Amino acid sequence: MKIAFVGKGGSGKTTLSSLFIRHLAANEAPVVAVDADINQHLGAALGLDEAEAAALPAMGGQLPLIKEYLRGGNPRIASADTMIKTTPPGRGSRLLRVCEDNPVYDACARPVRLDDAEIRLMATGPFTESDLGVACYHSKVGAVELCLNHLVDGPDEYVVVDMTAGSDSFASGMFTRFDMTFLVAEPTRKGVSVYRQYKEYARDFGVALKVVGNKVQGPDDLDFLRDEVGDDLLVTVGHSNWVRAMEKGRPTRFELLEADNRMALQTLQNAADDSYERRDWERYTRQMVHFHLKNAESWGNAKTGADLAAQVDPGFVLGEQLAMAQPG
Numbered sequence: 001m002k003i004a005f006v007g008k009g010g011s012g013k014t015t016l017s018s019l020f021i022r023h024l025a026a027n028e029a030p031v032v033a034v035d036a037d038i039n040q041h042l043g044a045a046l047g048l049d050e051a052e053a054a055a056l057p058a059m060g061g062q063l064p065l066i067k068e069y070l071r072g073g074n075p076r077i078a079s080a081d082t083m084i085k086t087t088p089p090g091r092g093s094r095l096l097r098v099c100e101d102n103p104v105y106d107a108c109a110r111p112v113r114l115d116d117a118e119i120r121l122m123a124t125g126p127f128t129e130s131d132l133g134v135a136c137y138h139s140k141v142g143a144v145e146l147c148l149n150h151l152v153d154g155p156d157e158y159v160v161v162d163m164t165a166g167s168d169s170f171a172s173g174m175f176t177r178f179d180m181t182f183l184v185a186e187p188t189r190k191g192v193s194v195y196r197q198y199k200e201y202a203r204d205f206g207v208a209l210k211v212v213g214n215k216v217q218g219p220d221d222l223d224f225l226r227d228e229v230g231d232d233l234l235v236t237v238g239h240s241n242w243v244r245a246m247e248k249g250r251p252t253r254f255e256l257l258e259a260d261n262r263m264a265l266q267t268l269q270n271a272a273d274d275s276y277e278r279r280d281w282e283r284y285t286r287q288m289v290h291f292h293l294k295n296a297e298s299w300g301n302a303k304t305g306a307d308l309a310a311q312v313d314p315g316f317v318l319g320e321q322l323a324m325a326q327p328g
Contacts, residue, residue: 001272002148002159002177007184008194009039009165012214015243016184017162018045022254023265024158025117030099032109034161035123036144036174042162043121046112047251055110058125059143062107066143069103070094070150076313082306085142086173086292088285089150090313095322096150098157104147115254141174148177149288154320155276173291176205176284179275182268184212185229187221192228199232205287208275210234212268235267281319288318 005017014037024031035042035056043053059066067080067087072094077083089095096104109120124141144161153159161178175181175198183198185191195211202209213225213236225233242257289312292300296308 001155001157001179001276002151002153002161003272004161004163004175004178004181005184006163006175006181006194006198007165007214008186008190011165011184011186011191011194012237013037013165013184014041014045014162015247016182016212016214016237017160018042019243019257019261020182020265020268021046021119021160022114023262023269024160025114025119026254027269028117030157031119032098032159033112033119033121034144034159035121036141036164037162038164040123040125043112043123045246046114046119046121047246048112049249056121056123056125057108057110059108059122059147060125060141062104063143063146065107066104066146070096070146074311074313076311078306082304082308082311083146084292084295084300084304084308085145086149086288086295086300087146087308087311088288088292088313088316089318090311090316093150095152095318096147098151098153098159108143141172145172145174145177148174149318152318152320152322155273158272173287173294175202176207176287176291179208179279180272181207181209182212182234183209184214185225186215187213187217187224192225195229195232206280206283208278210271212237212264215239234271235264237261237264282317285317 005013007013021031021033033042043056064080067083070093071077071080071083072092074090074092076090096102105120109122111118112121124144151159183195185195199209209232211229211232212234216222216236216238222236240258240261242252245251292312293309300308
């Protein structure tokens with residue numbers, strides 16, 4: 001299952017995504033975690049110190065390797081240089097799976113120990129001072145989008161992406177790459193404003209969206225969220241001494257997280273798992289092609305000097321049936 005956490009800056013999006021990752025790991029589920037936020041804090045939220053977090057390889061810096069590996073023997077892609085962030089897979093492409101070893105994970109992923117379990121963590125890389133004026137952050141998260149386009153995941157496997165804050169996710173088609181999107185909202189007007197933006201834009205793409213109320217302190221907060229987001233409100237999370245200790249760098253074992261908050265995380269997992277029954281690989285592939293053709297026309301053809309529409313393999317549908325048909 002592919003799961004995104006979105007929300008305005010300061011909503012607790014990264015904290016909740018890290019708690020959800022810990023919850024999945026505690027349940028012995030295989031997890032690939034991806035920090036795709038402009039502010040790279042997921043590693044720290046998962047317990048890495050500053051040096052360990054800074055040492056995470058940047059996916060953006062490994063883009064040539066990622067492209068070359070995913071291109072495989074696809075005859076429609078003349079070279080890795082002609083691949084852009086939305087390039088879809090076709091016959092001959094290499095696909096990624098959650099539970100495997102491959103050169104992309106070797107270059108970009110690092111193991112993170114969470115109590116008695118281990119997850120893989122990947123990061124886009126920070127937006128550095130040298131990028132100012134010459135680079136767009138969305139070009140960095142392009143590596144994440146390209147990997148998601150080539151990912152074949154099944155039930156009880158999880159890819160959890162901590163997305164960039166606010167409505168910036170709509171600058172590309174990456175917001176359509178998920179089985180479930182959890183929008184973290186505080187019980188304030190600003191807290192629900194991103195929800196309204198997301199809901200409106202995502203409606204035409206069939207994005208499964210649920211709201212997680214955070215920093216909820218009482219009945220008034222709960223009533224406010226119910227009035228503002230209605231049935232999209234899935235669950236709320238309140239104060240956590242465990243999280244306070246974690247933010248100080250002194251976390252206890254995850255099993256000691258407050259019972260109410262553990263139940264809330266299980267509700268998130270149940271909602272994600274339920275979305276598997278609605279998975280539509282044909283629509284997923286169709287949306288992938290839609291954004292690729294849009295980008296090809298607006299800037300991709302000019303940048304690469306190639307007809308990127310020709311990269312689309314008509315009749316090809318990404319799906320779990322392809323997981324065992326990897327090219328060498």
